[in-house]
Amino acid sequence: MTDVKSKRLAGGETFETADRLHSAAIHLLRRLRVRDRESGVGPSQLSALSVLVLGGGPRSLGELAEAEQVRPPTMSRIVAGLVRAGLVRRGKTEDGRRVRLEATAKGTRILEQGRRRRVESLAQALASISNEDRGKLRELIEHLEKVIRNL
């Protein structure tokens, strides 16, 4: 349906690829968001929490903000919510200005539950395609990750 315009714009096929990737990412997250809502934790909080749980331990607020591509004040409030909910703990560091942010046991548990719910939905969707296609999809993810690292 976008043929007419795609042909005239830079890249042709590349343009279409970018467009479809973008659209696919939007729709994927929109669906999974529904399941994530069950955790009672907002999407940004959940994403920040995942950095602390899966990203290899405690960090400062600034590091977390950078990892999440968000400004420090924004991260400050996200962390405030996580602390209020008992999912993250604030600790001290040698540098008195920096905070040490660490997931609590509860935070780790909540995150793992979220991952499990998410995979339930995705696994169901993955079951709708053939084994072969599923293998190809895994391959896609590799390429996709490479592209994203260079984005």
Next chain:
Amino acid sequence: MTDVKSKRLAGGETFETADRLHSAAIHLLRRLRVRDRESGVGPSQLSALSVLVLGGGPRSLGELAEAEQVRPPTMSRIVAGLVRAGLVRRGKTEDGRRVRLEATAKGTRILEQGRRRRVESLAQALASISNEDRGKLRELIEHLEKVIRNL
């Protein structure tokens, strides 16, 4: 790094696939969001606008809300913003309760500019992988789209 837990949870590989897909989608959108911000139009407004421009013409508010997986009051406000910015026009239908939402020329132009900016970023990233991999990526998007349709 998540090996220990992945092995114990349902699906094994499927779990990992789901997880990586989720993560890839998050990071992809996070990067592209930076470019989208240049349009001065919020992400939800931009997404709704794209349905009107690329999704095959005018719709009612309810239809738009459904397409965007959002509740009617939320879409009502998103549309209010688009109308205020002169990107969307409200029209009448036979059914006096329904509104006919249509992108204006300005709305169409803004959306196309956004797409162009987005593809600039993605095209640059796509250039970082080999021609062959890029071809594969293009092919594999279909599988991704199939899975998402079944989500």
Next chain:
DNA sequence: GAAATTTAGTTAGCATAGCTAATTATATTC
């Protein structure tokens, strides 16, 4: 055909999340 119900959209009110600018507290530099 008037009353009741259903449907579409909006308004109101709450929470999260993004931003910039300004403030506070601690480290570092001169």
Next chain:
DNA sequence: GAATATAATTAGCTATGCTAACTAAATTTC
């Protein structure tokens, strides 16, 4: 020790999500 730099927070704006309550129009029921 004073000036500067850095880390985080606070304040205040906009946007986006929700539910509940309301308005207006269409449909159904009697």
